[in-house]
Amino acid sequence: MGVVDMALDVESIRSQFPILQRTLPNGKKLVYFDNAATSQKPLAVIDAMSDFYKNYHANAHRANHTLADESTAALEGARDRISKFFGTSESQMIYTGSATEAMNLVAYGWARYNLSEGDVVVTTEMEHHANIVPWQELSKERGIELRYVPVDTEKFTLDYDAMEIAVEGASLVCVGHVSNVLGVRNDIERVIRMARSQGARIAIDSAQGAPHEKIKFDDLGADFLSVAAHKMAGPTGIGCLLVSEEALSEMGPFLTGGSIVKRVSLEDTLFQEGYAMFETGTPRMAEAIGWRVAVDWLEENVDFEEAHRHVQSIASWMASRMREIPGITVFGFPEREEAIGVVSFLHDTIQAQDLGYLLDAGGFAVRTGHHCAQPLMEAMGVGSTNRASVWIYNTMEEAEAFVSHLEAIVSRFG
Numbered sequence: 208m209g210v211v212d213m214a215l216d217v218e219s220i221r222s223q224f225p226i227l228q229r230t231l232p233n234g235k236k237l238v239y240f241d242n243a244a245t246s247q248k249p250l251a252v253i254d255a256m257s258d259f260y261k262n263y264h265a266n267a268h269r270a271n272h273t274l275a276d277e278s279t280a281a282l283e284g285a286r287d288r289i290s291k292f293f294g295t296s297e298s299q300m301i302y303t304g305s306a307t308e309a310m311n312l313v314a315y316g317w318a319r320y321n322l323s324e325g326d327v328v329v330t331t332e333m334e335h336h337a338n339i340v341p342w343q344e345l346s347k348e349r350g351i352e353l354r355y356v357p358v359d360t361e362k363f364t365l366d367y368d369a370m371e372i373a374v375e376g377a378s379l380v381c382v383g384h385v386s387n388v389l390g391v392r393n394d395i396e397r398v399i400r401m402a403r404s405q406g407a408r409i410a411i412d413s414a415q416g417a418p419h420e421k422i423k424f425d426d427l428g429a430d431f432l433s434v435a436a437h438k439m440a441g442p443t444g445i446g447c448l449l450v451s452e453e454a455l456s457e458m459g460p461f462l463t464g465g466s467i468v469k470r471v472s473l474e475d476t477l478f479q480e481g482y483a484m485f486e487t488g489t490p491r492m493a494e495a496i497g498w499r500v501a502v503d504w505l506e507e508n509v510d511f512e513e514a515h516r517h518v519q520s521i522a523s524w525m526a527s528r529m530r531e532i533p534g535i536t537v538f539g540f541p542e543r544e545e546a547i548g549v550v551s552f553l554h555d556t557i558q559a560q561d562l563g564y565l566l567d568a569g570g571f572a573v574r575t576g577h578h579c580a581q582p583l584m585e586a587m588g589v590g591s592t593n594r595a596s597v598w599i600y601n602t603m604e605e606a607e608a609f610v611s612h613l614e615a616i617v618s619r620f621g
């Protein structure tokens with residue numbers, strides 16, 4: 208058995224997630240290893256959202272009555288709290304519907320206003336589609352040159368030598384913090400230095416980084432950083448884009464309509480400034496309230512360094528045991544110290560979909576598919592993988608049960 212750092216009070220953490228007590232219809236106890244897709248929520252988050260709907264739900268920023276004031280205060284109080292959690296101030300945080308929408312905001316709220324034909328955007332082969340497709344679309348629309356940094360499929364890292372060349376003359380460099388397929392933590396500090404040396408703006412997709420590492424946005428030196436609340440104990444339907452002051456001053460409206468305007472005439476519109484220019488329509492009030500409680504909860508219950516050691520030791524142990532199972536290939540190196548809790552694997556004769564169902568029959572929830580990272584799958588020479596992803600509430604006992612169940616599946620069907 209691997210060494211799990213017991214400093215993280217996993218039992219107390221688990222007890223606060225009602226869903227983890229669940230028994231599935233087949234009588235098996237749930238073992239949730241699909242955290243890279245979305246994390247589960249502690250009761251405090253669920254209760255805070257329900258309390259909002261029960262007691263002070265009203266549309267924020269629109270009326271003068273008591274409920275509207277309470278709702279507005281909660282929405283803006285949450286921005287203050289969440290932005291501080293990410294090491295920045297509320298003026299640098301734009302609420303979005305998701306991490307995907309945050310990346311689209313970089314494309315359509317910044318790049319569309321600042322880049323034109325021949326300008327260079329750099330991204331990588333390792334990215335989630337959220338950090339590829341917006342760039343392809345913009346490239347078609349604007350004639351922007353799109354360069355991809357390849358993945359070194361032996362080391363399972365970005366090819367940093369190729370990146371040095373790719374960033375030459377670039378205007379924007381967009382890189383994932385942590386790969387959702389491999390759990391590789393990219394050297395974003397190095398990427399930021401490279402981009403800066405070219406005078407390029409830099410966007411980090413931290414959908415998979417923020418749940419595992421304390422973000423200090425102002426110290427990091429990036430211009431944009433995207434986050435999804437639902438992957439870090441918060442609700443679905445909300446994320447944010449953190450933006451440096453300079454980059455924010457270069458942005459223009461993305462989605463337009465109500466809430467983001469100072470004055471509209473039939474001829475023209477005067478927009479709000481700062482983050483208020485980007486939050487169109489009725490705000491995500493319940494979601495912001497839930498997310499605020501999630502960051503409070505994380506701060507009270509989770510030391511991120513201990514959490515990393517906990518998650519990494521479980522994933523590392525799983526990967527090394529799974530490599531011993533006949534026919535199983537584990538992709539990448541979850542055993543590396545800096546790797547982040549993801550074990551992508553395949554069996555050479557049991558189809559990924561079938562393996563997903565067989566694992567589910569034992570109560571184990573894993574993701575199966577291309578993980579919205581088809582270019583990376585292509586570089587790895589596969590169409591899909593099974594992916595077990597670990598977070599703070601998983602235990603070594605769950606990992607042991609998982610490996611035993613996988614061994615039993617393989618000996619029966621392999």
Ligand SMILES: Cc1ncc(COP(=O)(O)O)c(C=O)c1O
Pocket residue numbers: 243244305306307308335337338383385386387412414415435446
């Ligand atoms: C690396 C990465 N980027 C972006 C996203 C998109 O996040 P969302 O679905 O919350 O928009 C994901 C989701 O899995 C992801 O793993």
